[in-house]
Amino acid sequence: KNEVEQSPQNLTAQEGEFITINCSYSVGISALHWLQQHPGGGIVSLFMLSSGKKKHGRLIATINIQEKHSSLHITASHPRDSAVYICAALMEYGNKLVFGAGTILRVKS
Amino acid sequence: GAGVSQSPSNKVTEKGKDVELRCDPISGHTALYWYRQRLGQGLEFLIYFQGNSAPDKSGLPSDRFSAERTGESVSTLTIQRTQQEDSAVYLCASSFSPVGGYTFGSGTRLTVV
Numbered sequence: 433k434n435e436v437e438q439s440p441q442n443l444t445a446q447e448g449e450f451i452t453i454n455c456s457y458s459v460g461i462s463a464l465h466w467l468q469q470h471p472g473g474g475i476v477s478l479f480m481l482s483s484g485k486k487k488h489g490r491l492i493a494t495i496n497i498q499e500k501h502s503s504l505h506i507t508a509s510h511p512r513d514s515a516v517y518i519c520a521a522l523m524e525y526g527n528k529l530v531f532g533a534g535t536i537l538r539v540k541s
Numbered sequence: 542g543a544g545v546s547q548s549p550s551n552k553v554t555e556k557g558k559d560v561e562l563r564c565d566p567i568s569g570h571t572a573l574y575w576y577r578q579r580l581g582q583g584l585e586f587l588i589y590f591q592g593n594s595a596p597d598k599s600g601l602p603s604d605r606f607s608a609e610r611t612g613e614s615v616s617t618l619t620i621q622r623t624q625q626e627d628s629a630v631y632l633c634a635s636s637f638s639p640v641g642g643y644t645f646g647s648g649t650r651l652t653v654v
Binding site for chain 2: 465467474475476477480518520528529530531532533534
């Protein structure tokens with residue numbers, strides 16, 4: 433079992449839909465990152481969380497430390513949100529980032 | 542510079558040759574990471590630098606891989622006697638601290654033929 437699990441692996445949505453991507457981890461972490469990678473593009477850091485909730489535009493990230501779970505939400509989704517979304521956990525010891533396998537999101541117009 | 546710079550952006554090399562990949566982190570970022578992304582796969586951790594020392598080299602796949610960092614700035618990842626399975630995008634990221642936000646470079650696409 434991977435230390436960081438993401439779901440779903442693939443997600444297709446209609447423009448305007450509310451989207452949720454989930455991330456669960458099994459080890460102690462210092463922080464959790466949500467990353468975005470557009471096709472053929474670089475990786476962009478969206479959020480870094482150690483507790484609670486963060487919001488940036490239409491993106492919301494939450495983390496529940498007790499349940500070892502984080503979610504990334506996209507409100508009013510748009511085709512330009514189509515990308516791979518990756519959660520990455522910063523291990524509590526060793527400062528190593530462990531990545532989930534990613535969620536491939538496609539938003540259709 | 543304003544971001545993390547990696548060079549070259551693309552490298553095609555013959556099997557068995559050595560390659561050197563370079564990462565210029567954001568000035569002042571003490572933490573530097575190398576990752577690899579093979580086609581169709583997720584990101585793999587390779588090595589982490591804090592300053593010039595590498596507390597965690599656990600991700601280096603074999604002794605053909607080595608990395609160094611000098612002056613708390615530039616880092617080079619060297620792959621000796623390249624194999625076809627080394628073909629991947631090699632990404633570098635830096636942060637002002639291990640628990641800070643990360644900035645990723647655009648990667649070096651290595652193709653071993």
